[in-house]
Amino acid sequence: MLDIQDLHVKFHTRDHEAVGGINLRIDDGEILGLVGESGSGKSVTAMSIAGLLPRKQCALRGAILLDGQDLLLADRSILRRMQGSAIGVVFQEPMSSMNPLLRVGVQVGEALRIHRKDLSPEARRALVLQAMADVELPNPEECYRKYPHELSGGQQQRAMIAAAIVSRPSLLLLDEPTTALDVTIQAQILELLKKLNAETGISMLFISHNLNVVRKLCTRVAVMQKGLLVETGSTDAVFHHPQHPYTQRLIASIPTRHGREVR
Amino acid sequence: MNYVIRRILMLLLTMLIVSFLTFLAFELVSGDVAQTKLGTEGTPEQVAALRHELGLDQPFLLRYGQWLGGFFTGDLGVSYYNPQPMWELIGPKLGVTLILAAISFLLITLISIPLGLLSYRLAGSPLDGLRTAFNQLCMAVPPFFIGILFSWFFGITLKLFIPEGFPSSIRANPGEAMTQLFFAAVCLSIPRIAMTVRMMRSTVIGEMQKAYVRTAISRGNDRRGVLLRHVLKNSLTGTVTFLAQTLAELIGGSIVVEQVFGIPGLGRFLVAEIRALDYPVVQTIVVILAFWVVLAGTVADLINQRIDPRLRLGGAK
Numbered sequence: 016m017l018d019i020q021d022l023h024v025k026f027h028t029r030d031h032e033a034v035g036g037i038n039l040r041i042d043d044g045e046i047l048g049l050v051g052e053s054g055s056g057k058s059v060t061a062m063s064i065a066g067l068l069p070r071k072q073c074a075l076r077g078a079i080l081l082d083g084q085d086l087l088l089a090d091r092s093i094l095r096r097m098q099g100s101a102i103g104v105v106f107q108e109p110m111s112s113m114n115p116l117l118r119v120g121v122q123v124g125e126a127l128r129i130h131r132k133d134l135s136p137e138a139r140r141a142l143v144l145q146a147m148a149d150v151e152l153p154n155p156e157e158c159y160r161k162y163p164h165e166l167s168g169g170q171q172q173r174a175m176i177a178a179a180i181v182s183r184p185s186l187l188l189l190d191e192p193t194t195a196l197d198v199t200i201q202a203q204i205l206e207l208l209k210k211l212n213a214e215t216g217i218s219m220l221f222i223s224h225n226l227n228v229v230r231k232l233c234t235r236v237a238v239m240q241k242g243l244l245v246e247t248g249s250t251d252a253v254f255h256h257p258q259h260p261y262t263q264r265l266i267a268s269i270p271t272r273h274g275r276e277v278r
Numbered sequence: 279m280n281y282v283i284r285r286i287l288m289l290l291l292t293m294l295i296v297s298f299l300t301f302l303a304f305e306l307v308s309g310d311v312a313q314t315k316l317g318t319e320g321t322p323e324q325v326a327a328l329r330h331e332l333g334l335d336q337p338f339l340l341r342y343g344q345w346l347g348g349f350f351t352g353d354l355g356v357s358y359y360n361p362q363p364m365w366e367l368i369g370p371k372l373g374v375t376l377i378l379a380a381i382s383f384l385l386i387t388l389i390s391i392p393l394g395l396l397s398y399r400l401a402g403s404p405l406d407g408l409r410t411a412f413n414q415l416c417m418a419v420p421p422f423f424i425g426i427l428f429s430w431f432f433g434i435t436l437k438l439f440i441p442e443g444f445p446s447s448i449r450a451n452p453g454e455a456m457t458q459l460f461f462a463a464v465c466l467s468i469p470r471i472a473m474t475v476r477m478m479r480s481t482v483i484g485e486m487q488k489a490y491v492r493t494a495i496s497r498g499n500d501r502r503g504v505l506l507r508h509v510l511k512n513s514l515t516g517t518v519t520f521l522a523q524t525l526a527e528l529i530g531g532s533i534v535v536e537q538v539f540g541i542p543g544l545g546r547f548l549v550a551e552i553r554a555l556d557y558p559v560v561q562t563i564v565v566i567l568a569f570w571v572v573l574a575g576t577v578a579d580l581i582n583q584r585i586d587p588r589l590r591l592g593g594a595k
């Protein structure tokens with residue numbers, strides 16, 4: 016469903032390409048993990064798929080095909096039509112990613128307001144409440160009326176996930192969605208993502224520093240270093256027989272003991 | 279609604295403190311009023327009698343209490359030089375200045391907010407340099423100078439009003455009075471509109487950097503949607519605070535414009551009374567101005583609490 020071909024991203028302010036030519040494929044219903052050290056270009060990759068890189072500040076080359084359509088060639092209005100309806104995004108910091116002045120329900124329903132003009136307010140509200148129930152927010156009716164600061168971090172992230180899936184996109188981009196949360200909440204969110212994937216068959220790109228998390232969730236893993244993909248393969252293969260020295264080092268550095276996982 | 283009550287109680291407390299400090303300050307600067315009034319010829323007996331008559335032989339706190347009580351019952355004391363009740367003296371002038379401030383404030387609010395958003399959208403375009411230059415020009419030109427130009431152009435050349443010819447009261451010739459007040463208000467507003475536009479523009483630019491904007495774009499919002507549905511509301515609290523400060527300053531700021539246009543407002547009156555050392559009048563005006571400032575701040579806070587739910591918790595966010 017998503018096929019990235021030889022993607023290059025270069026910021027005008029930088030000498031080196033943030034992404035230096037990567038090829039990556041996500042199949043229908045697949046959860047692909049993207050790991051790598053800080054600054055390796057994971058977020059830039061996700062943001063180029065989501066069309067969130069400021070076009071004036073960087074140059075993109077290659078192709079990003081979503082169901083056969085090249086997002087890099089699409090003009091702004093077509094891209095906007097896909098943002099929020101075909102592609103949902105969840106970011107790392109749920110608190111700052113939400114508009115502090117709008118009620119949670121309004122934010123969860125925003126993609127519907129924009130893309131589903133045919134819906135009546137009541138129908139939209141019903142879909143919002145459904146999405147909030149899908150992400151297991153307690154008391155959707157009550158959450159609907161609350162403001163972001165009235166939710167806990169875990170609830171905020173659930174609301175962000177609800178907002179990303181409310182219009183039933185086929186691809187969900189998750190940029191370190193659990194990094195800012197504590198370990199038990201992190202585990203709950205992972206369970207939720209697994210469940211959503213199993214129930215709706217939504218494809219996901221899951222970015223993380225945390226190899227343990229990726230291992231629990233993803234069927235396939237891609238490893239990034241300095242803007243390049245150094246290794247791609249099934250989770251089992253990569254974890255048991257890492258080919259690239261960088262991957263081997265990453266895996267060797269996984270803390271073995273249970274308890275707090277290092278980021 | 280709890281926070282509204284709390285805020286209003288705070289307002290009352292602040293006003294109490296302000297009035298006390300004002301009373302104290304005037305107690306200190308005005309010296310022995312009876313002696314001053316009678317001059318060097320007054321015998322000690324006469325001075326003592328006058329002190330008694332003016333109530334100056336009472337304890338300080340008691341006099342403060344009486345003065346404060348008088349303030350709320352409309353008995354503001356008496357001017358040294360004018361036997362009229364103080365309110366009749368100040369009221370009409372306050373009215374004129376309030377109208378001037380109200381027109382200015384409307385102009386500032388109605389023009390600055392759309393212009394602020396527009397000015398944000400010019401960022402990075404070739405027109406941006408021109409915008410900056412024009413903005414700085416408007417901020418730099420002092421209202422009195424614009425006032426002189428206006429008097430000459432709209433008054434003398436176009437004869438839309440008679441410079442220095444403000445009617446004896448607004449009711450005597452409402453048309454003429456309102457025309458003058460309008461042009462005075464425009465002079466007063468121009469630099470403040472420029473300041474507000476600049477402030478809004480930098481607030482909007484700051485908000486645009488925030489993470490929620492990226493989220494809004496990721497949901498398919500276009501520029502307009504991002505600006506109007508997300509950023510505008512987030513920029514509003516700062517703007518409301520700024521506008522309230524502006525409103526508070528407008529009354530003080532009107533002094534100069536009132537001079538230029540010959541408008542018999544509070545500012546002009548205050549200057550004259552200060553020169554005459556008419557302390558009871560000056561004191562009353564100072565308290566009114568201070569109340570005005572405090573009130574503007576309170577209203578801004580209450581509006582901001584309506585806009586931003588985080589402020590309703592009380593205390594810092």
Ligand SMILES: Nc1ncnc2c1ncn2[C@@H]1O[C@H](COP(=O)(O)OP(=O)(O)OP(=O)(O)O)[C@@H](O)[C@H]1O
Binds near residue numbers: 026058059060
């Ligand atoms: N707006 C930008 N302007 C200039 N350089 C940028 C910009 N955004 C990212 N970069 C650069 O691109 C490179 C890749 O950054 P990216 O955010 O994709 O890393 P990451 O793998 O997501 O790291 P992290 O794990 O810390 O989130 C970095 O060198 C970063 O400094």
Ligand SMILES: [Mg+2]
Binds near residue numbers: 057190
């Ligand atoms: Mg990142």
